[in-house]
Amino acid sequence: MTGSPAEGTTHVRVRYGETDQMGVVYHPNYLVWCEIGRTELMRDLGYAYSDVERTGLRLAVAEASLRYVRAAVYDDAIRVVTRIDAVQSRTVTFSYEIFRERGDGSELLATATTKLIALDEHGATRRLPQQLLERFRDASTPA
């Protein structure tokens, strides 16, 4: 699907252990769902992250920001929509919308962005492999 912006959609079910005593999902877990979202988007793009890591490339989170709008609760059906916002030689920025699915529609629970930086096996920054960089660029959403 070269040339068309990609959008990955992933579903997760809220786990009991993801809640806290406030009765809602503990806030750092949304970053976990973001990671699942970008993992599945990368898989859709033909780059399963487990394979990517085996080539010696690591994508480490350099920046993250989240806005929490409504609280997810136990057993909610969650939908994560992931897009690629920006690509540079060493970084790629993903954005996320996290929804609760209901029989009659869905509600926005949170939005987030994460900027990932390419590292080699020793943790030094490196360029994204040209092919992956182009795949990300093709799939990115025009600003």
Add this chain to the structure above:
Amino acid sequence: MTGSPAEGTTHVRVRYGETDQMGVVYHPNYLVWCEIGRTELMRDLGYAYSDVERTGLRLAVAEASLRYVRAAVYDDAIRVVTRIDAVQSRTVTFSYEIFRERGDGSELLATATTKLIALDEHGATRRLPQQLLERFRDASTPA
């Protein structure tokens, strides 16, 4: 210590389960350390969060942002420095600096901010209790 900006300092030791297969701390865990930091700052200010919740007030994270500078690794001695950046009638914003302690000094690993919103027991936004609001204001760092 009315009138002087407060700064809370907390120490945590990196747990094995906080690492991931990249050999470093899994990035959402920094938000957990931030929470420990503000919990201890609030305790220093005379408002243990466990007591606060018993009064029916909840402080929920509404926004969070993080910058990851260097990776924490297993067994690192971590120091979290927490400050209050801004206080409004229904929100309070904390900022964090996360350091690795070494025998000969310390290194900045990450910075973060979180904006918390006051909720009642039913999850509706409410004003901060006047006394707590003033305590936060007194303790906040002038912008």
Add this chain to the structure above:
Amino acid sequence: MTGSPAEGTTHVRVRYGETDQMGVVYHPNYLVWCEIGRTELMRDLGYAYSDVERTGLRLAVAEASLRYVRAAVYDDAIRVVTRIDAVQSRTVTFSYEIFRERGDGSELLATATTKLIALDEHGATRRLPQQLLERFRDASTPA
């Protein structure tokens, strides 16, 4: 399906954050998968745990035991098979087999059992509601 032993089958994909620096899944996470397994089995039996809790009944883990045979790794497709081993007036014991799914078959990774005890909203032990107790008994696997 009254009278026939029930077996719940659930699938989870190993998350990056579930790994540790040994490069495998951090061992407490298998208990999380067990919980997902029994949650889904209970849903199949007509007792979604989220509904059960709303009636004031809680099922708390009183005992757990696990044997780890092979290590799960990132991105593995995991299958959890859950059965009910024993039911008493106040307790129910679940057993689990955790497999890695491969194109050409599956491998046993771990086995586990957990004994859950019925609690009321104040944390005191109580009897299982008669209907649920009978549902569990009907679904249990003869020893």
Add this chain to the structure above:
Amino acid sequence: MTGSPAEGTTHVRVRYGETDQMGVVYHPNYLVWCEIGRTELMRDLGYAYSDVERTGLRLAVAEASLRYVRAAVYDDAIRVVTRIDAVQSRTVTFSYEIFRERGDGSELLATATTKLIALDEHGATRRLPQQLLERFRDASTPA
């Protein structure tokens, strides 16, 4: 302290994120505290686990069992007492008692045991290094 059974004592404060919507600590987290307990006992014995791993030896959990007696809650001061129960050429078994500390005493919350197996860097079982094996034996509690 050659020849005298060792007992490691570690303190942890219950984190907000360790609770679940039942208002108590989510049960898999006790295994995390056990790990902290044995890490600190090993440090006391002169074998910081972070150093041990650097030599290529890994200690993986092969079996675990837990009994939950009373529930830990947010902000509890927890004390973990760790002992070595049994040592064999390739395995070492730790036992744990987990207490809540109160001003006027302490309450037993849980007991646990974990059997760890020695692995090399490729995940194959291996013998414990002779020196470590003897250190464990000296420190073990007579059955």
